[in-house]
Each structure stands twice: as structure tokens, then as C-alpha cells.
Amino acid sequence: MAMFVLAACGSSGAGSNAAGASGSPATSSASTVALEEVLNQEFELPYPDAPTTLKGDREISYIIGGFAAGGASEVAQERKLILEKSGWKVEGPLDGEFTPSAQATLIQQAVLKGVDGIVLDFIFPSQVSAAVDSARKAGIPIVCNLCAPEESSEGVHMVGTDVQTVAKQQIPLVLAAVDKPDATIAVVTDSGNAIVDAANKVQIPMLKEMCSGCKVVEVTYTLADLANPVAASYANMLRQYPKGSLDAVITPFTAAATPLIRLAEQSGRDDFKIINTYGDAPASTQIKEGQHFPLLFGDVMLSQAFISYADVDILGRVFNGDAVVEYDALPVAPITRQNAEKFVNESGRWVPEGLEEKFFKVWGMNS
Structure with a gap:
């Protein structure tokens, strides 16, 4: 984890959004090292070993x-x-x-x-x-x-x-993405949502610890905002932090990311990066295909x-x-368009190779 902190916060300039020859975003060497550390991980899923059966009418x-x-x-x-x-x-x-x-x-x-x-x-x-x-x-x-x-x-x-597992993947991804020791990072909160509230209580202290020079602000977005064409909290955030003064926004789920993407694009804003949470399709597919890039930068995925x-x-x-x-x-897998091909299938899901076969084997079934 220390390597992520040093790489992400050790450079004084923000990473460039320009695409390199390979089609991946060009970044400073520090940011590249940090992103490679985050994105090139291998994950071991806890497949069962002991056999059981799925007998009976249930x-x-x-x-x-x-x-x-x-x-x-x-x-x-x-x-x-x-x-x-x-x-x-x-x-x-x-x-x-x-x-x-x-x-x-x-x-x-x-x-x-x-x-x-x-x-x-x-x-x-x-x-x-x-x-x-x-x-x-x-x-x-x-x-x-x-x-x-x-x-x-x-x-x-x-x-x-658990929220600790998510934060340990998401925060290094955010810091590597912004590559800036004094970044302004907004965390979307909702104290009425147990998952989001628990995540915020881990994410925010971790952000402050891993990047002590970063400014961490909280922006409220609730389920009630889903019914509104424009979330007032997002509009206020974009007004309060004009172009060039906001580096990243952490959204807690795809339904909270989508209206922010829409509002930012309508406002001509692509100067900050959105890192989403638990994103399957459509967010994962959009990241894989480079849609809304560089605004929609990354996510952390569950299978x-x-x-x-x-x-x-x-x-x-x-x-x-x-x-x-x-x-x-x-485990959760951090993704950007650099590594999304490894995790995101044609349906926008993370389906590990041999998943069904491994479970069917312990159940005594043929796939």
C-alpha cells in the first residue's frame, strides 16, 4: 500500500488525459507505476472444496x-x-x-x-x-x-x-488517477444508505491518511435524487468547484454516477475523473469502450x-x-479502460473463467 501512496501523491502535476500511441491515457511515470500496481493484480476467489449436493424439490x-x-x-x-x-x-x-x-x-x-x-x-x-x-x-x-x-x-x-476490501482497492486507484499531492476529491455520501454510509466512514479517513495534502469534500446524493433530472447537490458542486479545481469524484453506485456524467457533459466539464463503485453494466461497459472518457475513469467490480x-x-x-x-x-477488481478487457465480458459482467464448472464439480453436476 505504501507504494501506492508514494506513486500517487509524489508528483506535483496532474496526469495528462491525452491518449498515447497504444490508446491508453498518457500519464506521468509516477502515475503509470501506481496504476500498473493497482490494475495488474490477480485475485483469488474462494471456491468451495468440500462436496455437497443440490437434492430435493426446493x-x-x-x-x-x-x-x-x-x-x-x-x-x-x-x-x-x-x-x-x-x-x-x-x-x-x-x-x-x-x-x-x-x-x-x-x-x-x-x-x-x-x-x-x-x-x-x-x-x-x-x-x-x-x-x-x-x-x-x-x-x-x-x-x-x-x-x-x-x-x-x-x-x-x-x-x-466488506467496505475495507473495497476501499483498499478504490482509494489507491483514485490517487493514482489524480496523481496530485494536493488534489481535491469529492466523495458522494448518503447517511441514510447503510452500505454507502459504512463505505464513507472507511474511505474518507483512508483518503486523508494516504494523501494528507488532498482536500476531501463530501457531496450528498440520496435515492430521492434518482427522481430528479438534475441533482441539486451535483449542480452546486460543479458551481463551487469550477473547471480545473476538482480532480476526482467517488460515486457509490452506477445510478449515482450516471446523472453526474450527464450533468458534467452538458456543462462542458471533463476536467475531473469519476471513480465509481460496484459498477457492472452499463458503467463497466462504458469504461471498457472508453465512453465518457476521461470523465468516467474507473470502477471497482464484484463478480x-x-x-x-x-x-x-x-x-x-x-x-x-x-x-x-x-x-x-x-475480492473486488479495480478497472479502467487499460485493464477492463480482462474483467468485463460482453454483458458488462466479471465472470471468472471456469466459474460454473468449479461449482458444479463440488455439487456433483455436469455443466
């Missing part, structure tokens, strides 16, 4: 926190297809409407229906605790995807990553496909009484 209820977030509905449909490869019946994806009361109602309905398992996407158990307790009392296991910072508990199994197979693996092991594998600290 019914799974799949509930998503809400469909409005960018790319969420596409990921949900793909997750359902993978869940169904188990041979189980999958109801959903059901829309939790970003409202704990609606999410709790769907969980309670699944319990009353007597399903065998429940899969949740970014629904926080603490916000639907009574419904989770009813599932627990009924002996119905819950798999919760992308529910950090909450942790696994009796009958509830977390799948995804949503791996998460889906992990969901099946956990449920199968719970149903069989086998020891459950921990999938709550999955």
Missing part, C-alpha cells in the same frame, strides 16, 4: 431491495437464472421498492408461504428484523447479498464483500455471477446440514 423466494438502481434489474434477472440452475423453483425477483416495510412484507409472505430459502439483494436485516426473526423461527435460511456492513448471524448468511453461485452453494449446504463456506469478503 422453493426459493428472491427479493431485491429495489429495481430503480442502475443495472440492478439486469443483475437480478441473471441471478435468478443461476439460482434456477440448482433445479429449484425460484419466485422473483420481487421488488422491495427501497422501503423496509415493503421488503419486510415480502419476507413475511415468503415465510407464510413456507418457502425453503430466501435470497435477498441489498436488504439490511437490521431494518427488517421482525421479518428476519420470523424466517429464523420457521427454520428458513436467508442469504443476503451485498448487505455489508451487517454480518452473518444465526440463519442469515452474508455474501459479497455478481460468483455471488449467485455462492448463494446456491450456501443454501445447498444448509439444506444438507453441511458446513457453510464463508463468502462475505470477496
